[in-house]
Amino acid sequence: MTVDSTTRRPGAFARVLRTFSGRWGPSEKRRERSSEVIREGLRLLRERDQRVEALRRDVRAGFEAVERGEFSVTDESNIQELAERIKTHGRKCLAEEELKPGTR
Numbered sequence: 001m002t003v004d005s006t007t008r009r010p011g012a013f014a015r016v017l018r019t020f021s022g023r024w025g026p027s028e029k030r031r032e033r034s035s036e037v038i039r040e041g042l043r044l045l046r047e048r049d050q051r052v053e054a055l056r057r058d059v060r061a062g063f064e065a066v067e068r069g070e071f072s073v074t075d076e077s078n079i080q081e082l083a084e085r086i087k088t089h090g091r092k093c094l095a096e097e098e099l100k101p102g103t104r
Helices: 012-024 027-067 079-099
Strands: none
Touching: none
8 A cells, every 4th residue: 555645644544554454354363463564664664764864874974075075086987997996895895704703
């Protein structure tokens, strides 16, 4: 079910939940499943909020780096070099990760 203007009205969430959970049978099982659905939905919202906040921090850090002059211009003439540096760095990180005890 999508969220639109009709599902934002007071009581709309309860109706949506009843409709969705009504497929699960008896009311006791429905209440139990409804609680599971709500918990899972809240968990997913928390995860999304954490990812959004991490992205905001990264974007903010990027803008601050640009303001300090810590950036380089990449264009077609040096993109291959940049790609190679990124691959080298990634391979180094993977090698270090494989050396750590308890990984892989």
